[in-house]
Amino acid sequence: MRYDEFEQLLSRLGIGVVPKGEKRIRGHDVDTYRGLAKRTGAIDFDCGDGESFCRYIHVREGACCQDCVDTCGHWQREGRTLDEDSARKMASFCDARDGFCREGAGCILPRELRSPVCLYHICSDAKMTEEDKELLRKIKCGTDLFR
Numbered sequence: 033m034r035y036d037e038f039e040q041l042l043s044r045l046g047i048g049v050v051p052k053g054e055k056r057i058r059g060h061d062v063d064t065y066r067g068l069a070k071r072t073g074a075i076d077f078d079c080g081d082g083e084s085f086c087r088y089i090h091v092r093e094g095a096c097c098q099d100c101v102d103t104c105g106h107w108q109r110e111g112r113t114l115d116e117d118s119a120r121k122m123a124s125f126c127d128a129r130d131g132f133c134r135e136g137a138g139c140i141l142p143r144e145l146r147s148p149v150c151l152y153h154i155c156s157d158a159k160m161t162e163e164d165k166e167l168l169r170k171i172k173c174g175t176d177l178f179r
Contacts, residue, residue, distance in 0.1 A: 033123050033124065033126040033127065033128065034123065035119070035120055035123040037123070037128070038119060038122065038123035038126055039119070041104065041126065041128070042104060042114060042119065045102070045103070045104055045108050046108070046112055047104055047107060047108055047112050047113065047114055048112060048113045048114075049113070049114055049115070049116050049119050050113045050114070050115055050116065051115065051116060052115040052116060052117045052118075054115070055113060055114070055115035055118075056111075057110060057148065057174070058110070058148055058171070058172075058173070058174025058175065058176070059174040059175025059176065060174060060175060062115050062117065062118065065171075066144035066145075067144075068167060068170055068171055069143050069144045069145075069146060069151055069171065070142075070143055070144040071167055072143055072151050072167065072168070072171070073143050074164075075160060075164045075167070075168070076159040076160065076164075077154050077156070077159075077160075078154075078156040078157075078158050078159045078160075097131075097133040097138065097139065100130065100131030100132055100133045100139075101127075101128070101129065101130060101131035101133075102131075104126075104131070105122070105131055105132045105139075105141060105146060105147050105150060106147040106148075106149035106150055107147045109147070109149060110147055110148065118145055121142075121145055122141065122145050125140050125141050125145075148171050148172060148174075151168070151171050152168045152171050152172040154168070
């Protein structure tokens, strides 16, 4: 999707685009959040079926991904804003019908551009280390975890 089309989608969803320096994601600045998000790529979420996507995506009508297009990858739940840098990077991955989810592949957004909801939603923590669980708590609870 072109950026101007993505901006229109965001507008329809009631999501405003703000400068990167003004955006906070659960209390984290954008770059700190992206660093945490990128580290989740090493976590074994125990939810793949031999691939790198949710095993429930086909049996539960898209599982947590079913609302992707209606919430802009669940970013709508994060203060109804998205920073311009992220929006520009996300636009090319977005499809007007499916959002960022693709059949047979799951979410195609790079982890550092995924919303907290997409990163901490898990089917099982059976294969996670305590460090993995702590990382997900930092994403889910944001800076409130440290208060």
